[in-house]
Amino acid sequence: MSSPSRRVPIEPQSVDAPLTDSAVFLVLTVADTAEAYAAVKNALGSVSDVQKNVAFRDLGASLSCTVAVGSRVWDAVTGLPRPAELHEFRPVRGAVHTAVATPGDILLHIRSDRRDLCFELERQLLGAFGDAVAVADETVGFRYFDVRDLLGFVDGTANPVGQALPEATLVGEEDPDAAGGTYVVVQKYVHPLAAWNALTTEQQEAIMGRTKADNIELDDAVDGQKSHKTLATIVDDAGEHDILRDNMPFGAPGSGEFGTYFIGYARHLWVIERMLERMFIGEPPGIHDRLLDFSTPLTGSVFFAPSASLLDSLADD
Structure with missing residues (x-):
């Protein structure tokens, strides 16, 4: 009797790469032509090779690149x-604030x-995509300092660690064709720092749900206005559902930005x-997260x- 065939191990992308000093978030749109789709597919399949060539300049600089594809062009x-849950970003319209959808x-x-390695990898990858993208x-x-955002609070404290990390981020047997992959949501937020800094530290802490100096969780509100920490924590009968955040500050004081x-991986x-x-x-409706103000x-x-296994296979096609 012949032995059963072995399944090739699935290698995920480096979504769990360590926190770094620099990052580039690059969102591209693809031209609606068969030639552009073919060029992008070829470029996606070459990403790991390009990354290795750039990373070799300093193997201790933790260079990585996670590549993800949107719903509109996934099939082509x-x-x-197609991953079971993949669709375009759906705007979320509250009474005061809206989470917008963009291409x-x-x-x-x-x-x-190293910022220069980020720069060089971005430059080479854009060269590989060429005119197929914008x-x-x-x-x-x-x-920023000890992993703080520009509002002055430590960011990413609730990230899963150890075995909880892959369990929270990587698709498993529930969607075998997408196993080893992960959903990614990105949003670019700007802050009116003058208005934020006009608040007292106690007011800021009540909004965030943590102390500012030492990052200690504050008690959750029983009802009424809830903190950002509470609203961003999803708990149901199955327990708490974690995601991985690798948020980073950006800005330019000279232009007031x-x-x-x-960026959330789930x-x-x-x-x-x-x-x-x-x-x-x-939660309840009508009492939005005050951080959005x-x-x-x-x-x-x-x-x-x-x-990574599926991404590399695109080059073989």
């Missing part, structure tokens, strides 16, 4: 089975402890969508990052 560009077909999340948004992020680039897209509903619509979203896009 990848030819892969985005390809996401490149480039990270390194840049919809390019944001350069930086690590101060912001946070939100095994289930609905978890991030539920977070946004709780923030923008409120000081954080305006300029962009909103959804992507799916296939496993």
Whole structure:
């Protein structure tokens, strides 16, 4: 009797790459031609090789690039089975604030402890995509002090660690064709820092749900106005549903721009969508996240990052 065939191990992309000093968030749109789709598919299949060539300049600089594809071009560009939850970003309209949807077909999340390596990898990858794409948004992020946002609070405290990390981010047996991949949501927020800094520290802490100096969680509100920490935590009968955030500050004091680039990786897209509903619509409805009074979203896009194994296979086609 012949032995059963072995399944080739699925290698995920480096969504769990360590926090770095620099990052580039590059959102691209793809031209609607067969030639452009073919060129993008070829470029996607070459990303890992390009990354290795650039990373070799400094192997200790933690250079990585996570690549994700949007719903609009998934079928035409990848030819892969469609992830079960993949769709375009759905705007979330609250009574006061709206999470907007903006164009985005390809996401490149480039990270390194060296800004020059991020620059060089972005330059080479854009050269590989060529005229098949246009840049919809390019944001350069930086690590601010002890992993704080420009509002002065530590960011990413609730990220899963250890075995909880892949369980929260990587699709599993519930969608075998997409196994090893992850859903990605990005939003670019800007902050009116003068208005935020006019608040007392106690007012800021009540909005965030944590102390500012030492990042200690404050008690959740039983009813009425809830903190950002509470609204962004999704709990149901199955327990708490984590996501991985690798947010980074961006800005230019000379032009008065101060912001946070939100990027969330999740095994289930609905978890991030539920977070946004709780923030923008409120829980209960009508009592929105007060952080939004000081954080305006300029962009909103959804992507799916296939496993590294599937991404590399695009070059073979």
